[in-house]
Amino acid sequence: MTINELLSVLFCLSGGVFFLAGTAGLIRFPDTYSRLHALTKADNLGLGFIVLGLIFVAGSLPETIKLVLIWPLAMIGSSSACYFIANHVHRLTRNKGITRD
Amino acid sequence: MNLAFDLLVGLSLVWVAWRIVGSRDHFQAVVLFITFGLILSLAWTRLQSPDIAIAEAAVGAGLAGVLFMDALGGLSSSPGSPRPAVPLTLLFPCLILASIMAIAVLFVPEDFLGLIPVVHGALTDTSLEYPVTAVLLDFRAYDTWLELGVLLVAVLGVMGIRRIGSISGSRLPAPADPVGRWIIRILLPIMVLIGGYLLWLGAFAPGGAFQGGVVLAAAGVMLWQAGHPSLGLLPRLWWIVLLFCGFLSFLILAFWSLFHSGRMLAHPENKLWILGVEYAATISIATCLISLVLASPGRCRVRDN
Known part of the structure; x- marks a missing residue:
């Protein structure tokens, strides 16, 4: 096992840990806001680590560039989706005066 | 593992x-x-x-x-409906x-190995390098042609059920808030780029007309969700041309090859033909899918007479 492969495994595993933490938060947290927090924070970091890990075993420069591009795109997507869901829930609770989980 | x-x-x-x-x-x-x-x-x-x-x-x-x-x-939402x-x-x-x-x-x-050896053996007969695209556009062009037909029929069906002749009058969702506009400003150019990239990639790697067309369609749907009419801005005639160009290009190819080589849909050696058909198919797929969403009855029911 070369040093690159070792680093790749290490980073991918740490990414997996963050995904696991995010999923635990999604299942265990009490309301929508904190669930969104768990998902968007932990999973983005997890994806970042996995992309970082895969870069070490990427074959070529174009492949590396595409891998690096995935991360900000996923972050833009997840942060905006988080905003829309949170905004929707916020409006629902403000209008009806109830908490929704 | x-x-x-x-x-x-x-x-x-x-x-x-x-x-x-x-x-x-x-x-x-x-x-x-x-x-x-x-x-x-x-x-x-x-x-x-x-x-x-x-x-x-x-x-x-x-x-x-x-x-x-x-x-x-x-x-109508019915949360208590029976299982x-x-x-x-x-x-x-x-x-x-x-x-x-x-x-x-x-x-x-x-x-x-399935059909893999057969397809790889026949690749020399076509001007395409990637086996999947060769199957879709050359060996089984008939299937792809009819798939475009199915998409067209789906759009025509929705239009028929809703009794509308164009998508330009459909009701728009509320305009997007600043965050939505910010995302669209970032994502729209990237989506158009990726759609074109996937289409181009189809010649030698996974990708092609369907994948590229769907990404472009997603860009149009995203615009529509943000309150922009997207394809509805086009004049009706142009919209119809875009809707039918994929199907028509296959039809023209079929007739052309029927008179020139005696077999329907036999691709000429020239790569321009295949590119033309694939580009037209991509545009049609994107237009059909956007039209399906824009003309979908769910959101527009309020406006019905």
């Missing part, structure tokens, strides 16, 4: 499918359906079919999900079908 992962994917497919059938809540069923599409595309990836995986993730999970969500808006009864009479034929397929898989010889 791989076997364990494959088993996990397969079993979760069955489990999610069962949850969809038994789901009480329409919204939950739609979300589960999107999940099903994503797991299915993972399964296709494991089967080393990236083309189908991209198409499944984009169409099955993405655009079908949007259409279902849109239809939900038009349904839908799964007809037990269906269980028996399903089990028989499943066992027949399982037995069929058991009888496949281990070194069976």
Whole structure:
């Protein structure tokens, strides 16, 4: 096992840990806001680590560039989706005066 | 390890499918359906079919999900509706079908390569380099042609049911807030770029007309969701031209080759033909899918007379 492969495994595993933490938060947290927090924070970091890990075993420069591009795109997507869901829930609770989980 | 992962994917497919059938809540069923599409595309990836995986993730999970969500808006919500009864009479034929397929898989010889050698052997006869694209556009062009026809019929069906002649008058969602506009400003150029990239990639790698067209369609749907009429801005004649150009280009190719080589849809050696047909198909696919969403009855019911 070369040093690159070792680093790749290490980073991918740490990414997996963050995904696991995010999923635990999604299942265990009490309301929508904190669930969104768990998902968007932990999973983005997890994806970042996995992309970082895969870069070490990427074959070529174009492949590396595409891998690096995935991360900000996923972050833009997840942060905006988080905003829309949170905004929707916020409006629902403000209008009806109830908490929704 | 791989076997364990494959088993996990397969079993979760069955489990999610069962949850969809038994789901009480329409919204939950739609979300589960999107999940099903994503797991299915993972399964296709494991089967080393990236083309189908991209198409499944984009169409099955993405655009079908949007259409279902849109239809939900038009349904009266009934959270307390009784659990839908799964007809037990269906269980028996399903089990028989499943066992027949399982037995069929058991009888496949281990070194069976399927049609791979045939396709690779025939690649010299076509000007395309990538086997999947060669099958779609050359060897089985008839299938692709009719698929475009199916998309067209779907759009015409929706228009017919809604009794509208164009999509320009459909009701728009509320304009997007600043965050929505910010995302569109970032994502729209990237989506157009990726759509074109996937289309170009189809010549020698996984990608092609369907994948590229769906990404472009997603860009149009995103614009529409933000309150922009997108394709509705086009004059009706242009919209019809874009809608039909894929189907028509295949038709022209079929007639042309019928008179020149005596066989229908026999591709000429010139690569320009294939590029033209594929580009036209991409535009048509994108236009059809956007039109399906724009003309979908769910959101527009309020405006109906």
